[in-house]
Each structure stands twice: as structure tokens, then as C-alpha cells.
Amino acid sequence: MRAVAVVGIGKTAFGAFPDRDLRSLAVEAGQKALENGHASASQVEAFYLGNFAGPSFTGQNHLAPYISTAMGIRGVPATRFEAACASSGSAFFHAVSAVAAGLYDIVLVAGVEKMTSQPTPKVTEILAGAGDLCGEVRAGATFPALFAMIARRHMYQYGTTREQLASVAVKNHQNGAKNPLAHMRKVITMEQALAGKPIAEPLTVYDCSLISDGAAAVLIMPLERAREFTDQPVRVLGIAQTSDNVALDEKDDITTLRAVKTSADKAYKMAGVQAADIQFAEVHDCFTIAEIIAIEDLGFVPKGQGGPYSLAGGTCLHGERPVNASGGLKSKGHPVGATGAGQICDVVEQIRGQAGERQVKRNTLGLAQNLGGSGATSVITILGAA
């Protein structure tokens, strides 16, 4: 296995862009990543695309070559990966695996979603396609409802409170307000977060991530060639993807996402590090409860302590272990197919010391956690200064 490095990153702004189509967003991110990595389209040997529901949102299929050729990447394998909200995390995992195995040297990974052209009930229905259509979804489950049921059970088993959930939203909005590419650059108060419009009890609108358009891209290659392209390569120290049942009612204990634990264990082992060594993280806060469970399942805090730790400020930008310095899915936005690649970009920016007002102090070892559905896919990536 060869060591793999990230040499280029590129992101579009995340937001609602009625004038932009899916392809133009993906092309913008891809071209920025190539430029950032000082590479040209003709050097790319394979294109890996993460996209959840382009065909449902826009009608367009066969998306990978549709996008890659528009960037001038020609004649190489171009393939779309679908793993719900972990689509581009999964594309990145498979791209890294291929480079590590020696199949290719220079590979471009992109993630994209164009969601805002549909009304909210339609978006809710398309997103619900990441659940079990013959069971939970037919009964009326939406993704907010599934995570609301997880939150209720977590509150019941561990005493997690509404205020603890809201503290995650307040913190992520504080960070996102400092991110020029974030969808909602707005600070919110605890009072606002607690008084939000109910979506699925106990979750309010402030507990839910945003419906966004956007794209992100990452250029990778073997570490041994990285310095030909950049003087700031970032090394992929550990990476793992694991899976679990799609339906929430098939999981034994819904307060733990088993795939997150198994993928984290594998990635820590590969990197030769422990949870306590991770200095900062971008985690998949599709809902506030998801961030609380993530920091528990990643081993940052003991099970059941995610709520108190969040409320006490442990995950704040200048706290003990900053989580979602980017603003997270909550404030930065959640164009689902772009989220995993976007997290990689955000961790790389931190390690390079380019995160501006959002810069964390201890920045040499970071983690990205990308989740699909209610935990059926999990991708964990550990990145470090090369």
C-alpha cells in the first residue's frame, strides 16, 4: 500500500443558487481543486464523483462523465458513487484505495448536490429514499423524524436535554458566521434555538441542517509525488468505510451508530493513533443529536456524555477539541453529495493553517466523519501534516 496525499482542494459556496445547475457547480469545484494542486485536467487518470440524488433532483443521469468531460478530463474512468449523505466520503475512500493500490497516480474526487430547485416536501421525500421505503418511510418517517426518534431515545437513556442539543446549533452557527462559503452566516442565540418551529419532536428547525446547493473537490496522488505539485501536502493517515442496516428499527441500540464505531476503530488502527490524539474534527451534524452521538462513537467522550460536553463548550472553536470549526452541516449547509468531500477540504485547510478566523490552534491531526442515512454507511478519514 502506498501512502496517499491530498494536494489540491476546491469548494463552491454552499447555498441556494437558482441560477446555477448541478454541472456548473461540480465543474467550479473541480477546476479550483486542480488549480489549487497545480495540476491540469489532462493529468487526471480517474474521476470519482459522489452524488446522492442528482437524477431525482434534476432528472440528469450518467453524471460522472457528464461532469468530467466539461472539465476537460477525457478518456479516463469516470464513475458516480451513491451512499446517501456519505456519497462523496465513499467516492474519496474508493479513490484513496485505488491510488494506494497503485492503480492510478493522479485522481480527482468531487461531490455535488443541487437540491433547492424542488419544494421542501419533495426534497423531504427524495431524502427519505435513503431510508427503508417498505417500512419506516411508508409509515411516514422523514430523516428529521428518524433522528428525532434517536434523540428521544438518547434523552431517555442518558438524560440528554433540549438545551444540550441546542448548544450544538448555537456553536455551529457561531463558527459558520466566520466562514465566507457558508450557507447561513448567522449567529443564533440559545433562546432562538430552543424556540424554533417544530419539525419532528423534539427537533426544531434549528436542530436540522440546511437544504443546499454546492460542490467540493479533492485532488489526491501518492505521497511520493506530492511535492512535485505542492509544498503543503496533507497525508491520508487512516481511512475506513463500513456499513450497517438501513432501517432504524433493525438496529439494536439506536443511540450508538455501529458503523461509526467500526469505521473509526479501523481508521485509528491504520493511522496508529487513538481517539484522544485527534486534535479537531469535522463531524456529520445533519441534526444536532448526530453531532452529540458522533463525538461519543468516535471515542472523544464516554457514551452519554456528548450532551454535557457540548453544552460545557468542549467542542467550541477554542475549546478542548474543536468540532465543526467550518460551521458544520448546520450552518455551512448540507448539499448531501458534496458534504463528505467538503469535510476533507475543511480539514485540509485547517492543517495548512489557511482557515482564517476559523483556524484551530492544534492543527496537525484532524478527522472527518461522513455519515449516510441513519448510519448505514460511515466513512472516517484521518488527515495529518505530511
Next chain:
Amino acid sequence: MNDLGAGTIYTETVVYSPPEAYVNDVPYQLAIIELSAGRRVTGRIVASSEGERAHIGDRVQFAEFRNNVPFFRKQP
């Protein structure tokens, strides 16, 4: 269809923001029910009176299937 029998609420929520198919149903209570037979199933809770809510740990009884969705009622 079989009678699913009795069960206990494992977790629940009330949905206010529905998918397209259920825009006329909101708000509705959704729950994962641990059936006495052992397995879990996701279904709806029908309120016997206005504003009745079922909570984690409450006993429920299978009422009927509507379009293949199991509906349960809180036991008095």
C-alpha cells in the same frame, strides 16, 4: 394481514414537516414499537382522545393496517 398484538414504545416522535405523500396527515405520531413477539416495527400511533400522546415505555395494542402501515393505540 396478521394481528401484530401488543407491544411497548421503544422511541417516538411527532412529525410536523411531512414528505409529499403525507402533507394532509400532520401532525402525526410515529414510533418504533417493540412487539411482544420480540421484533421491532415502525408504525403510527392513533390517539384515542384529542392531544393524547404515547411515550417511551408505554404499552400499545395493534389496531389495524392502513396501506400496509401498522397503526397502534395506547393501552388504557
